[in-house]
Amino acid sequence: MAKAGETADWQSPELAKYATGDALGVVNRSLYTDHLNGVVSKGAPANTPQVSKVDPADNPTMIMISDCSDSSNWLKYKDGQLLNDTPGGRRSITAEVKKQQDGTWRVTRFAVEGVGSC
Template sequence: MAKAGETGDWQSPELAKYATGDALGVINRSLYTDHLNGVVTKGEPKTNPEVSKVEPPDNPTTVMISDCGDDSGWLKYKNGQLVNDTPGGRRSITAEVKKQQDGTWRVTRFAVEAVGSC
């Protein structure tokens, strides 16, 4: 999403390599809104994801990921001007990653909480 956000490319085929289902829909809608508004994102979020749960434990098909990401260096711009109302910061992120029929793993759902949630 960070790479596609640099140009607002909501149709990037790269997105489907990493996300599917609800997660891909949320990402596409967010990038499409930015595209319509002429907004691009510069910088990149800082993440340090960790596995918080594995199901089933003996042959996982679902993995939950937790993080305390920092988006203070990942900001939105329009016509070269900063459009973020707030500078961003550290926030709790959780994601569900599922094994697909082709053996790949993709994010199926995620939640990003408010700044200061971690």
């Protein structure tokens, strides 16, 4: 999403390599809204994801990932200017990742909490 956000490319084929279902829909709508509003993102979040759950344990088809992502250097711009003066920060992210029929793993759902949530 960070890469596609550089141009607000809601149609980037790269997005479907990493997300599907509800997760892909949320990402596409967010990027489409940015596109309509002339907003792009610069920089990238700093992520340190960790597996928090594996199901089933012996042959997983679903994992949960938790992160305390830092969006301080991933900000939105319009017409080359910082969109607002609200800095990013550390926020809790939880993602469900499922094994697909073709053997790949994709994010199917995720939740991003507000700044200061971790």
